[in-house]
Amino acid sequence: MMPSGMRKFLDSGTLFVWLCGSGLMVSILMIGGLLLLIMMNGLGYFWPKGLVEFTLNDGTMVLGQLTGREVIPESATPELPDGKFRIQVKVGNRDLYGLDFQWLDEDQIQTREQPGEVLSIERREWGKFFGRIQAVKKREVVLATGNMEGLKAVKPLVEQMNDIQDRIHHLQHDIIGAVNYEIEAIRLALRDLELKDEQETNEWVDLQKRLVGLQANYEEHTKMLRALYDQLNEYSVILIDANGREKDLPLGQIVRILQPNQLTVFGKVLIYFSNVWTVLSDEPREANTEGGIFPAIFGTVMMVLIMSVAVVPFGVLAAIYLKEYARQGLLVRLVRIAVNNLAGVPSIVFGVFGLGFFVYAVGGSIDTLFYSAALPTPTFGTGGILWASLTLALMTVPVVIVATEEGLSAVPMEYREGSLGLGATKVETLLRVVIPCAMPGILTGLILAISRATGEVAPLMLTGVVKLAPSLPLDSYFPFVHLDRKFMHLGFHIYDVGFQSPNVEAAKPMVYVTTLVLVFVVVMLNLMAIAIRNRMRKKYVGSAV
Amino acid sequence: MEIVKTSQSSKPLPSSVLKVNVSKDEPDPMKQTGESDAIQSPNSDRPKIEIRQMNFFYGSNQALFKVNLNIREHKVTAFIGPSGCGKSTLLRCLNRLNDLVIGSRVEGKILLEGQDIYAPDVDVTDLRTRVGMVFQKVNPFPKTIYQNVAYGPQLQKVRGRAILDEIVERGLKGAGLWEEVKDRLHSSALGLSGGQQQRLCIARALAVNPDVLLMDEPCSALDPISTSKIEELLHSLKQQLTVVIVTHNMQQAARVSDYTGFFLLGELIEYDDTRRIFTNPGDRRTEDYVTGRFG
Numbered sequence: 012m013m014p015s016g017m018r019k020f021l022d023s024g025t026l027f028v029w030l031c032g033s034g035l036m037v038s039i040l041m042i043g044g045l046l047l048l049i050m051m052n053g054l055g056y057f058w059p060k061g062l063v064e065f066t067l068n069d070g071t072m073v074l075g076q077l078t079g080r081e082v083i084p085e086s087a088t089p090e091l092p093d094g095k096f097r098i099q100v101k102v103g104n105r106d107l108y109g110l111d112f113q114w115l116d117e118d119q120i121q122t123r124e125q126p127g128e129v130l131s132i133e134r135r136e137w138g139k140f141f142g143r144i145q146a147v148k149k150r151e152v153v154l155a156t157g158n159m160e161g162l163k164a165v166k167p168l169v170e171q172m173n174d175i176q177d178r179i180h181h182l183q184h185d186i187i188g189a190v191n192y193e194i195e196a197i198r199l200a201l202r203d204l205e206l207k208d209e210q211e212t213n214e215w216v217d218l219q220k221r222l223v224g225l226q227a228n229y230e231e232h233t234k235m236l237r238a239l240y241d242q243l244n245e246y247s248v249i250l251i252d253a254n255g256r257e258k259d260l261p262l263g264q265i266v267r268i269l270q271p272n273q274l275t276v277f278g279k280v281l282i283y284f285s286n287v288w289t290v291l292s293d294e295p296r297e298a299n300t301e302g303g304i305f306p307a308i309f310g311t312v313m314m315v316l317i318m319s320v321a322v323v324p325f326g327v328l329a330a331i332y333l334k335e336y337a338r339q340g341l342l343v344r345l346v347r348i349a350v351n352n353l354a355g356v357p358s359i360v361f362g363v364f365g366l367g368f369f370v371y372a373v374g375g376s377i378d379t380l381f382y383s384a385a386l387p388t389p390t391f392g393t394g395g396i397l398w399a400s401l402t403l404a405l406m407t408v409p410v411v412i413v414a415t416e417e418g419l420s421a422v423p424m425e426y427r428e429g430s431l432g433l434g435a436t437k438v439e440t441l442l443r444v445v446i447p448c449a450m451p452g453i454l455t456g457l458i459l460a461i462s463r464a465t466g467e468v469a470p471l472m473l474t475g476v477v478k479l480a481p482s483l484p485l486d487s488y489f490p491f492v493h494l495d496r497k498f499m500h501l502g503f504h505i506y507d508v509g510f511q512s513p514n515v516e517a518a519k520p521m522v523y524v525t526t527l528v529l530v531f532v533v534v535m536l537n538l539m540a541i542a543i544r545n546r547m548r549k550k551y552v553g554s555a556v
Numbered sequence: 557m558e559i560v561k562t563s564q565s566s567k568p569l570p571s572s573v574l575k576v577n578v579s580k581d582e583p584d585p586m587k588q589t590g591e592s593d594a595i596q597s598p599n600s601d602r603p604k605i606e607i608r609q610m611n612f613f614y615g616s617n618q619a620l621f622k623v624n625l626n627i628r629e630h631k632v633t634a635f636i637g638p639s640g641c642g643k644s645t646l647l648r649c650l651n652r653l654n655d656l657v658i659g660s661r662v663e664g665k666i667l668l669e670g671q672d673i674y675a676p677d678v679d680v681t682d683l684r685t686r687v688g689m690v691f692q693k694v695n696p697f698p699k700t701i702y703q704n705v706a707y708g709p710q711l712q713k714v715r716g717r718a719i720l721d722e723i724v725e726r727g728l729k730g731a732g733l734w735e736e737v738k739d740r741l742h743s744s745a746l747g748l749s750g751g752q753q754q755r756l757c758i759a760r761a762l763a764v765n766p767d768v769l770l771m772d773e774p775c776s777a778l779d780p781i782s783t784s785k786i787e788e789l790l791h792s793l794k795q796q797l798t799v800v801i802v803t804h805n806m807q808q809a810a811r812v813s814d815y816t817g818f819f820l821l822g823e824l825i826e827y828d829d830t831r832r833i834f835t836n837p838g839d840r841r842t843e844d845y846v847t848g849r850f851g
Binding site for chain 2: 423425426427428429430431432433434435436439443444447448550
């Protein structure tokens, strides 16, 4: 016999409540912990860290950012039960040292200082440089020497160089890009005429003339570009690292110079937000490990939007047929089971299907029919944002079907009877009463589909995602939306930066930043859909979904 | 075999839809004779609906047995009986809403103004605009008050703001709701009280200008004040159309109806003048039911 208190406790169901509660608690803790980890690592990336200068016992100096501290393995002795420690320092200067990080045993360190004058120089190549300025030169003429003087001389020059960089970017992307685009269009038109055996016609001659004009135009702009590049190399700065090793750096290579140890908290906050903005708005540099991730954000959002446009009508129509028109029987039950199982198929399988069907079969046929002039270079016959979106749409269509069916079942029978009783046909009833009422359910399906699709990487790798896309799938050249283009994606970016980059350790913060942005994008897309759903719900108060 | 209303609805639409108004102005000989005759001898005026030897099946389950019944124009006819006696089923047959029930089957005939509504060439949607329905469960659409009333006319392709405005106003006035909602026509219908919502459903049905209005226990979910409003409404409605009402409430049947049919287990036990049914029924079972001995 159990003691009566215990018995009472068990009978009251309190135990069960606790069990359920703790289950929920564990889930929340896991999600919260995950988000916290990503946020801590991701958000810390933007904070300008101070530079520490270490003097080691053998007299060598090490300058860098402190990034970690750990016990040296198997260093514990009876006198030192905790063992010895070592610290990890990010030393930068990849071009000089070959490594970004260095481990220092703590008992090797003689002094640690945080000298105010040391510089952290953000460069376009080779990562950051930590050190001091020795001299600033214009060609062979020395303009200034010493760290302070040099910094004063360099600061306005850096701004000037950044202007030139902006002009180069503008020239390359907008002007020469447009000329190239036109040249390519004419080349295709000529090839088209050639295939049709219509050479030497007036059209042909016209196009040839325009081509010559454009090529001259192109030459002219490249000349301008070369002149600008020369200007970039006009000034250079001689830098020295902590041990006095020299490095001659053209000024055009510098993005920004900071004195991190002299920054006030306010200054750091400003730099923090400017870093955030850079990551969100810039294009990637140096094999994606530096710079921004804007093309990846853009590609992800655009792909999800195209997918939504494709999946909703498709899924909703299928669900309406299944629920409202099909005679409920064995066949419909089998179809429903098949649809549900489709939702569980591994995404890579959809990727393989997308590659085989969309890219090779559909895309290949489109190429031979409409883009034969461009062959053998494929236009749609290779991965692209359209095929990736459609593959994901196919993957998420079961989710939309199931949610829509549930939404339709939740529309009360009285609404249908009321509408039919007023002389509406079945179609009119569906369009005017049932589907508007089921709209929140449909949007719930879309939300689930978006959540699943945004994070999916595997199928994209087969159907159009790339490490670095030269241009966005949306631009100012007719027809503005280029569905055939390859694109960048945050999920793939994480994989690429984290595992495929030459310098995995240095890229680690970028992985967290990208992860954080991906989570943020998913949340934003979901919030958008939820906002639309809530408006619908308000409009159709009383619908049960 | 052409249904009378079909030829009517091919006339220019506005006048057809606004018939509620028109029928007041135009002399209608049928209606006048009907009213004058009804008081002296109920059986002499022309039946609006004739139900002939009707059987109804849900699958293999027979719900109605050989029902014969005449429903008279401009009268209120009530169907009473215990739950499951088939009175709602019969009502829903009158505008063929039972077609929606998979496996349902009708035998016999239902004639609306002499035309069999189950004949193969009948347009069901057209029939339903002639025979409107108000349901037991109050069911305004989750739209605005205006959109609810305009729903039926819009289905009939009535366009034009002014015409729709007029129809909506007429419908709401016909249902005695106009004064209460005229300032908030474009707010949600679901913000109305239960009784108002039911009158909105009546207004919605009136807006398509039906000849017959079927009411399936329209007051069962309403409070007594709302119920009495709807009962008053029935008195004015029967000037313009024919009402068939199913009710559980025998007092209500006694108050509002001119004729009453008593159903039991799918059979029409007795059908007569309401006063007779409640004071001097011909059948023992009717008497037991109306005096509350079972039910």
